[in-house]
Amino acid sequence: MTDPSLSAPFVSLVGAGPGDPGLLTLRAAERLREADVVLYDALANPELLNLCPQAEWLDVGKRGFSPSMSQQDINALMVQKALENGGRRVVRLKGGDPFVFGRGGEEALACAAAGLACEVVPGISSAVAAAAYAGIPVTHRGVAKSFAVLTGTDQHGSAAYAGLSGVDTLVFLMAVKHLERIAADLIAAGRDPRTPAATIQWASTPQQRVVTGTLADIAAVVREAGVGAPAVTVVGEVVRLHESLNWFVPQALPLSGVQVAVTRTRAGTGSALAGLLAARGAQVSEIPLLRFTPTGKRREVVGALSGFDGWLAFTSEQAVSALVDTLLAEGRDLRLLAGAKIAAAGSGTARALRERGLRADFVPERSGSAHLGATLPAGAGELVLQVGSQEPEADLAQALLARGIEYHLIEVFRVEAAELSAEHRANLAAAQVVTLASSAGARGLAQVAGTGFTAAVIGPQTERAARAAGFTRLVTAQEATLEGLTDAVQRAWGRGA
CATH class of the missing domain: 3.40.50.10090 (Rossmann fold)
Known part of the structure; x- marks a missing residue:
């Protein structure tokens, strides 16, 4: 498989997990940060798009029983975007895992047919995550030693379910619409109507709901509770553990x-x-x-800092990164600041300085521009240069000027709505x-x-x-x-x- 860091076009089929953005894998986050285009499903948490503000975002739907693009159209769009502009990095972001009823195999084959390099970044499947977040282990010693994952969108029929008689736990994805028929077919195939069953909606999110019943009545329980897609249904004796192991109760x-x-x-x-x-x-x-754009005054910044041996005041993490980027863009680096004394308005800004190779000489005991201006160890007549945006930091300026300290702003980035x-x-x-x-x-x-x-x-x-x-x-x-x-x-x- 081609390393995506070395080539474009490239397609990454990325599993977004069951819903909680914290369950995204490190590799998936890395691919989103590198992406030029992201094609995302309705069940992928939209907050994950915050990882890729640089990318083109395309909503391709794919939520059960709701209008969406056809799979054929998604395949074509994915290939088209990967081939645009001489080659782009495309992330196909899918809820759960791409290869667990996610049609990721079809998309991988479309890439292969087009001669595109492609990788699969597995995600945490709701098939096991939903049960786990409901306190239901799909296997448990002495209770269940096997499980099967089935799609609820197909009409398997009782004959097909008869072949699963030796499987202890059944997990159905996308089953709400056909749950009554599924339960009836399972009973017809020999499952005890008293077998415990649970349906979990919006697993791993603050909206999570869990309803329980038996195979005989789970469809009615789900209907009366108003539980809808997206949901996972678990059938088997392990469901009895829900009452004791129900660790995730967002309603509480x-x-x-x-x-x-x-x-x-x-x-x-x-x-x-x-x-x-x-x-x-x-x-x-x-x-x-807000969005931040580079300053148009790079030469002025370099000129103001050349040979400067007074105080440089930083009041935001953005100012730190913007200054370093400005210097590098002008062919300079942190050696230009060798004679300056560095002040940070708070611990977060001081940490950002350390991460960029600078140590703050002064951080006020209380965070904030006003406290920085009031306690900075500078004397009357000295000059303090604030590194920031086009807008002066009023609290800092007032506190310094009240002490007779000269204040001047250096614009290293611009802020726009x-x-x-x-x-x-x-x-x-x-x-x-x-x-x-x-x-x-x-x-x-x-x-x-x-x-x-x-x-x-x-x-x-x-x-x-x-x-x-x-x-x-x-x-x-x-x-x-x-x-x-x-x-x-x-x-x-x-x-x-």
Whole structure:
């Protein structure tokens, strides 16, 4: 198999797992970050697309019994996109595992027929993950030593099921629509009507629901509970273990079912904050508010820093990476900063500096631009250069100028409002709480979607910016950390957001 790092065109058939984006494999995440085009299914968690903001996204549907592109059309589109512009890297992102009733084999054959290099990146199949998240092991010593996975979309008939009489556990994918017929055929094939059965909907996500019954009544139980696709049905004695092993109960979590919009001011990987909120049961959508573009003033940056021996102040991680990129684009590197003293507004910025090979000489005890300006060990008449965007950091500037310290801004990147998709706007409209983790985020949200939200904010500086932008329903984190912001979301919801 050709190494995809060495060639294009290239197609990766990637399994997205059962629903929780945290269950994506490391290889799958790597392929998404490298992708030029992503063709994704309806059952692939849309938050995974945050891993590939650089790619062209194409929704090809493929959700059971709903309108979608035909498989033949998907195959053709996948090949077409891989061959465009002299060759592109295409990710075909599929729920679960590509080769477990995912028609990944057909797509791999289409690539082979077109002479395209292709790989398969396995995903965690809902066939075992859904049962696991319901506390049902598909095998268990003394109870079940074998299992079979079947599709519920085909009418197998009782004769076909008779051949499975020696299999202890049966797992049906995409079976809700035909569950009554499947159960009847299993009973006709000799299965005891009293055999325990369970149906798990939206496994591994905050929306997960589990209903249990017997083979005789599971279809009626599912219908009465209003459980629909996507769902997995498990039949066998192992279902009895659900009551004792039901470890994942999102309805019992403090933010169960609460819709939270996490506003992002950076492109890239999925948000750690989203993971913390989801762990408490929230239904999280990530909203990209801003996009960053390189500065058009690279030579000015190099000129201002050449020979500079005063303080360089960094107030964001983006500023760190943008400065390094600017220097490299001009054929320079970090040696240009040899005489400067480095200050960071908080631990996150200091960490970003370390990751780029720079050590902060000063970090205030309390995070924030105002505290940096108030406590920076500089004297009156000295010059501080803030490395940032086209917008000055007002709190930093005011604190420094009040001490008689000269302030000047070096623009290493530009901030522009992002274009929100229809899906992002729908998610914002449905959000019961939004998060604001920066002053830029507060201003960005006000600009693109208004201020009529209940918002959890990460600290006093962000709160001031949010109030200045027009927000009125605010809950401020007691500690300026992601954990503190998660607590603030919970308090905002508890107050009747």
